[in-house]
Amino acid sequence: ATAIDLSQPSYNYLGKDLYYLLETRPQPLTLAQAMQAQRQGQFMQHPSSVLHLGINPPAHWVYLPLENQQDRPVLRYLEVGPVWVDRFDAYLVENQHVLFASSAGDELPQHAQPVPVQGYVMPLQIPPGRSALFLRFETIDTQPLMLRLLTSEQQQRLILWNSYSHGGLYGFLLALIAFNLMLFGGLRDRNSLNYSVFLATFIALNLTYTGHLNAWGWPETASITHYGIVVLMVAMAWTGLHFARHFLQLAQFYPRLNGLIKHYSNACLLLVVAFASFDMALPAQYLTFAALVAFPFIMMALGALCWRKGLLAARYFLAATTFGMLGTAISNLTVMGVLPFTLLGYRAVEVGLLIEATLLALALAYRMRQHQAARLRAEELARTDPLTQLLNRRAFFELSDRLWSTSIRNQRPLAVILIDIDHFKRINDEHGHATGDLVLVAVSTLLQQLARHGDLTVRWGGEEFLLLLPETNAEQACLLAERLCVRIAQLKPSGIAVSASLGVAQLGGESNLDELINTADEQLYRAKHAGRNQVVCAHAAGE
Numbered sequence: 001a002t003a004i005d006l007s008q009p010s011y012n013y014l015g016k017d018l019y020y021l022l023e024t025r026p027q028p029l030t031l032a033q034a035m036q037a038q039r040q041g042q043f044m045q046h047p048s049s050v051l052h053l054g055i056n057p058p059a060h061w062v063y064l065p066l067e068n069q070q071d072r073p074v075l076r077y078l079e080v081g082p083v084w085v086d087r088f089d090a091y092l093v094e095n096q097h098v099l100f101a102s103s104a105g106d107e108l109p110q111h112a113q114p115v116p117v118q119g120y121v122m123p124l125q126i127p128p129g130r131s132a133l134f135l136r137f138e139t140i141d142t143q144p145l146m147l148r149l150l151t152s153e154q155q156q157r158l159i160l161w162n163s164y165s166h167g168g169l170y171g172f173l174l175a176l177i178a179f180n181l182m183l184f185g186g187l188r189d190r191n192s193l194n195y196s197v198f199l200a201t202f203i204a205l206n207l208t209y210t211g212h213l214n215a216w217g218w219p220e221t222a223s224i225t226h227y228g229i230v231v232l233m234v235a236m237a238w239t240g241l242h243f244a245r246h247f248l249q250l251a252q253f254y255p256r257l258n259g260l261i262k263h264y265s266n267a268c269l270l271l272v273v274a275f276a277s278f279d280m281a282l283p284a285q286y287l288t289f290a291a292l293v294a295f296p297f298i299m300m301a302l303g304a305l306c307w308r309k310g311l312l313a314a315r316y317f318l319a320a321t322t323f324g325m326l327g328t329a330i331s332n333l334t335v336m337g338v339l340p341f342t343l344l345g346y347r348a349v350e351v352g353l354l355i356e357a358t359l360l361a362l363a364l365a366y367r368m369r370q371h372q373a374a375r376l377r378a379e380e381l382a383r384t385d386p387l388t389q390l391l392n393r394r395a396f397f398e399l400s401d402r403l404w405s406t407s408i409r410n411q412r413p414l415a416v417i418l419i420d421i422d423h424f425k426r427i428n429d430e431h432g433h434a435t436g437d438l439v440l441v442a443v444s445t446l447l448q449q450l451a452r453h454g455d456l457t458v459r460w461g462g463e464e465f466l467l468l469l470p471e472t473n474a475e476q477a478c479l480l481a482e483r484l485c486v487r488i489a490q491l492k493p494s495g496i497a498v499s500a501s502l503g504v505a506q507l508g509g510e511s512n513l514d515e516l517i518n519t520a521d522e523q524l525y526r527a528k529h530a531g532r533n534q535v536v537c538a539h540a541a542g543e
């Protein structure tokens with residue numbers, strides 16, 4: 001067997017340099033038995049750079065021959081990642097003599113202080129000449145086993161790099177959470193809150209499986225890592241589906257499916273918590289694995305279904321979850337050993353989530369913009385008359401208040417013209433309601449053309465219109481009314497002869513706008529009585 005040359009430090013994983021043996025006997029092999037098996041050639045060369053263990057794998061023995069060409073011992077750090085190995089034993093052997101023996105893993109809390117992200121790190125003084133490492137792994141979690149021998153300088157650099165990259169990841173996600181919580185605080189948008197909770201669960205999960213949570217919070221109880229991972233994985237799927245159901249308005253589009261997903265995710269969460277509480281590690285593993293594989297597919301399917309129903313924000317959702325799913329799939333396949341191991345592949349779930357999080361934030365912003373536009377449109381609709389697009393009475397009372405009080409305060413002129421189309425009932429009766437509508441539209445268009453910017457043009461009732469004219473005295477208002485009367489008579493919409501009667505009033509001693517409008521209405525009444533198609537003006541003193 002070719003030995004690893006320690007004179008050439010490398011960051012590579014040592015999978016291809018090692019030889020392995022799977023335990024088949026019910027009781028564990030002793031070190032002496034493993035060494036004997038190695039001498040008898042029972043260890044096989046490993047094909048890839050990372051050792052892959054399936055779910056509930058047999059114990060693995062690893063033999064790693066070493067070559068130190070210097071004439072004194074060298075210090076190397078044996079790194080065993082990731083952080084959730086149940087138990088492993090390490091022996092440094094020279095000429096059949098054990099120079100060093102140690103054990104670590106989640107099941108040995110007193111030793112279990114893995115370096116976050118990297119895993120377990122053991123310093124070894126490797127003697128000159130040939131020696132070998134014998135390692136034994138026993139774990140039920142499916143995971144890649146990543147082994148390296150590092151110099152102390154490399155070890156320092158890795159810690160630095162890991163700190164930066166995870167600081168960046170968590171920093172970005174925390175900023176997104178803070179932003180969405182602010183949105184929730186300000187706009188009471190439930191989606192922002194649900195999304196923050198989903199991101200927070202992801203961070204908690206990531207901190208658990210990188211070992212940060214353990215290192216900061218519970219250095220003595222490694223089993224937190226053990227069950228924390230499975231429970232948080234299912235919790236992440238739960239919060240993700242919860243967010244999706246509300247964001248995609250699933251209850252509205254697919255009420256049955258909504259109920260189904262709700263019960264499914266609740267059941268998964270309850271089950272995994274129960275398995276964890278009763279220390280049933282294997283069922284917890286299987287459940288988590290199944291739930292995690294199904295999760296991105298469900299998310300994508302929901303996005304696609306709701307997009308088909310016409311929900312435009314579902315496009316962003318679908319794009320986002322596709323990236324998330326790709327990342328998760330690549331990571332899962334890397335962990336399962338289907339894809340060749342690369343560090344990017346191993347951490348693809350994080351990259352995918354960064355893209356997903358960004359796109360979902362865009363999706364939320366898009367939905368908010370839609371809501372805002374819809375609200376503005378609704379407000380606009382509530383203020384305008386649908387047939388003529390003029391202001392309706394409600395809008396008039398909102399807007400006229402200010403004009404009225406400005407005119408009173410500054411003693412500026414203010415005038416009202418009331419316009420009523422003559423014999424409109426007859427037009428309707430003779431030409432039909434639709435033609436009547438055309439006449440109304442033609443008259444209102446004319447009114448808008450002749451009114452000044454700042455005048456209020458209102459559909460006052462069926463065939464009655466009102467103009468409120470700031471900075472306009474009776475004389476000017478009457479001139480405008482005369483001009484309107486002539487122009488309406490010239491309109492002939494759809495070839496129909498149309499005329500109107502107009503009443504004009506100017507602000508005098510009236511104490512409110514209603515009185516002024518009443519005065520104009522009285523003039524209109526007079527115009528009708530005097531034979532229609534004419535203007536009657538009230539003057540400043542009331543007449």
Ligand SMILES: Nc1nc2c(ncn2[C@@H]2O[C@H](COP(=O)(O)OP(=O)(O)OP(=O)(O)O)[C@@H](O)[C@H]2O)c(=O)[nH]1
Pocket residue numbers: 387420421422423424425426428432433434435436437440461462463528
């Ligand atoms: N086509 C149409 N007709 C409307 C609309 N709103 C009200 N009307 C009709 O307008 C007519 C108003 O008739 P009247 O109030 O009797 O007045 P008039 O026929 O114009 O007679 P004078 O005002 O006395 O000249 C009614 O027949 C209403 O049905 C509308 O939006 N479209």
